[in-house]
Amino acid sequence: MIPVPERLKSLKQGGMFAGYPAAGLVIGCLLALLFWAAGLVLPDTLAAVALVAGSLLLTGAIHLDGLADCADAFYGKREKEEALRIFKDPRIGTMGGAAIGISLLARFAAVSSLGAPVLLLALPVLSAFSRTAVLLALRLLPYARQAGGIISTDGAQRSGQAGTLVLAVLVVIGAGVLLPVPTVLAILVLAGFWRLSWKRIGGCTGDVLGASTEIVFLAALAATAHIGSAVGLFYALVPLVFPA
Numbered sequence: 462m463i464p465v466p467e468r469l470k471s472l473k474q475g476g477m478f479a480g481y482p483a484a485g486l487v488i489g490c491l492l493a494l495l496f497w498a499a500g501l502v503l504p505d506t507l508a509a510v511a512l513v514a515g516s517l518l519l520t521g522a523i524h525l526d527g528l529a530d531c532a533d534a535f536y537g538k539r540e541k542e543e544a545l546r547i548f549k550d551p552r553i554g555t556m557g558g559a560a561i562g563i564s565l566l567a568r569f570a571a572v573s574s575l576g577a578p579v580l581l582l583a584l585p586v587l588s589a590f591s592r593t594a595v596l597l598a599l600r601l602l603p604y605a606r607q608a609g610g611i612i613s614t615d616g617a618q619r620s621g622q623a624g625t626l627v628l629a630v631l632v633v634i635g636a637g638v639l640l641p642v643p644t645v646l647a648i649l650v651l652a653g654f655w656r657l658s659w660k661r662i663g664g665c666t667g668d669v670l671g672a673s674t675e676i677v678f679l680a681a682l683a684a685t686a687h688i689g690s691a692v693g694l695f696y697a698l699v700p701l702v703f704p705a
Contacts, residue, residue: 478599479625481592482632488519489588493581500577509572513565527671528564529557534661534668541662545605548668567676571683578703582695583640583682590636590644591675594651596629602655603664639695643681650677 492515499511517525533554534544547554553561572580637644651674658669685692 478596479628481595482589482628485589485592486585488516488592489585491519492516492588493584496572496577496584497581505577506573509569512572513568516568524671524675525561525564527668528560529553530668531658531672532560533557535657539661541605544662545666548666564676567680571676571679574683575686578699579682579686582699582702586636586639586695587643587675587678587682589632590647590678593629593632593636594647594674595670596625597633598651598655598665598670600626602659602669605658605662605664605666605669638693639698640678640682640693642685642690642692643678646681647674647678650674 492512495515496508496512499508503511530548530550530553533550533556534547536556539547575583633644633648654672655665655669658665662669
């Protein structure tokens with residue numbers, strides 16, 4: 462994970478959430494640099510493995526942990542108390558392990574199917590979008606526990622100042638202008654997942670927020686590239702940055 466100096470950390474309640482879009486952009490740029498460097502010395506498939514591994518190292522795999530816990534907690538008809546207990550359990554169950562395996566396979570397949578120019582430019586967009594979506598969840602979903610770690614039970618504090626919400630909306634709109642199909646599909650999947658979380662546990666937890674939508678965005682990007690649906694400003698920028 463990327464260490465942050467103490468002097469750069471916010472002392473305000475929930476202040477860290479305002480930095481999510483920028484953090485996503487930085488992580489996406491670092492992953493693009495890693496993929497470009499790996500592609501210089503490795504075949505495409507191994508460069509894809511390096512990218513997937515790099516994304517886990519940079520983030521500490523916290524999104525995979527959230528995805529696994531959600532798979533274990535939401536699979537089957539569990540009561541709210543049982544689901545919340547599973548979220549606290551450090552162990553991973555069968556469905557959690559399966560979710561991790563499918564997610565890693567899907568990431569590798571999507572990365573391998575995309576051309577380097579498209580992927581290099583798309584990584585900052587999808588990384589920033591997926592982390593910005595957390596800010597929208599904080600505004601829309603109450604916290605499911607009586608008291609909780611990094612998330613305050615006060616909705617206004619959790620979502621931060623109005624400027625943070627405006628920033629989140631602008632980032633999502635920007636992603637939609639650049640890559641409308643992956644953005645819309647990711648938002649639809651998010652809406653369905655948030656609705657499921659609200660029905661099952663009455664809101665969200667840190668694990669629900671951590672279950673990243675990157676894979677949905679990435680898979681949709683690979684699908685649009687496969688069928689030749691080059692919609693959005695993004696595809697006009699690719700040949701300008703990487704001329705044939």
